[in-house]
Amino acid sequence: MIQALVDWAITTPMNGWVLSWNWTWVILEILHFVGLTLLLGGLLVIDLRFMGFLKQIPPMVTHKLLAIVFLGFTINLVSGILFFFGDPGRYAINIGFQIKFGLIILAGLNVLWFYFKVVRTMNTWADVDSPPASAKFIASTSLVLWFAVLICGRLIPYVGTG
Amino acid sequence: MAFLEWLEYSALADWVATSTWGYPIMLTAHSIGLAIIVGILLVLNLRLLGLFSEIAIVSLSSLLKLAWSGFILNLVSGLCLFSSQATYFATHIAFLIKITAIILALVNAAFIQNLIKTQGDYWDAGGAVPGLTKGLAMVSLLLWVTAIIAGRLIAYID
Numbered sequence: 001m002i003q004a005l006v007d008w009a010i011t012t013p014m015n016g017w018v019l020s021w022n023w024t025w026v027i028l029e030i031l032h033f034v035g036l037t038l039l040l041g042g043l044l045v046i047d048l049r050f051m052g053f054l055k056q057i058p059p060m061v062t063h064k065l066l067a068i069v070f071l072g073f074t075i076n077l078v079s080g081i082l083f084f085f086g087d088p089g090r091y092a093i094n095i096g097f098q099i100k101f102g103l104i105i106l107a108g109l110n111v112l113w114f115y116f117k118v119v120r121t122m123n124t125w126a127d128v129d130s131p132p133a134s135a136k137f138i139a140s141t142s143l144v145l146w147f148a149v150l151i152c153g154r155l156i157p158y159v160g161t162g
Numbered sequence: 163m164a165f166l167e168w169l170e171y172s173a174l175a176d177w178v179a180t181s182t183w184g185y186p187i188m189l190t191a192h193s194i195g196l197a198i199i200v201g202i203l204l205v206l207n208l209r210l211l212g213l214f215s216e217i218a219i220v221s222l223s224s225l226l227k228l229a230w231s232g233f234i235l236n237l238v239s240g241l242c243l244f245s246s247q248a249t250y251f252a253t254h255i256a257f258l259i260k261i262t263a264i265i266l267a268l269v270n271a272a273f274i275q276n277l278i279k280t281q282g283d284y285w286d287a288g289g290a291v292p293g294l295t296k297g298l299a300m301v302s303l304l305l306w307v308t309a310i311i312a313g314r315l316i317a318y319i320d
Binding site: 155 | 189194196203214216218221222225310
């Protein structure tokens with residue numbers, strides 16, 4: 001099934017476009033790094049707040065930063081898809097990429113969990129400045145997952161068949 | 163030059179350059195530090211430029227300690243990476259641009275940090291952030307992005 005995906009991906013216009021210019025890959029890498037700083041920079045503030053730090057910031061105010069979190073994620077989703085289509089055979093079988101992909105799915109599920117478990121019940125917090133244990137857990141899981149995504153991505157050239 | 167060669171032949175540099183995991187570990191640490199320092203400074207600089215105005219500038223400045231620890235991580239991992247090919251990097255144009263950008267960005271950040279210390283409360287109370295400060299924030303963004311771009315290009319340019 002993976003081979004079918006790879007065989008198809010290689011025939012797509014995206015594959016041709018990525019490979020058509022020597023500098024496309026480097027530019028995509030630069031965008032990918034900028035995207036990750038937007039994503040993690042925003043999440044550091046939001047998640048640290050919901051872990052109980054930065055008490056001077058009202059928790060829901062940190063959500064204004066979701067704009068750059070989503071911007072960073074979108075930049076990396078697009079550049080990431082282009083990476084994959086540019087060299088599908090390499091990524092499809094790379095354990096670092098596979099784990100990274102799984103962690104991103106988990107991070108997405110964690111976001112849903114955060115919304116339903118934490119944000120929707122914030123009015124029940126005993127103290128508006130002190131998040132309950134569940135909020136702290138979900139927020140710290142968010143940071144752990146996204147830094148794990150970063151680590152796996154960085155290791156892609158060095159694990160499996162590189 | 164002799165010092166750079168001595169560095170390159172050190173046990174640490176040798177380990178980073180020749181072991182299976184030395185270089186990847188240092189690169190990974192370098193990415194983590196990058197995400198922390200540039201991520202936090204990005205939020206702070208965007209705030210100074212007027213975005214997310216509901217977030218108090220002074221409250222964001224408490225993140226600067228974490229940002230500096232991200233920088234220390236990159237200083238250490240960077241030295242390890244540098245040492246593994248010291249003579250090569252020392253004359254590599256992309257590396258030199260990167261280091262220049264970082265030094266300038268650090269000086270800039272120190273200025274901004276000081277301005278926040280003296281003016282932060284006034285800004286959070288409704289005072290306007292002066293054009294000079296916004297200029298410094300813009301320059302900071304440009305310098306860190308330059309560092310990222312130059313860093314990435316090290317592997318692609320001779």
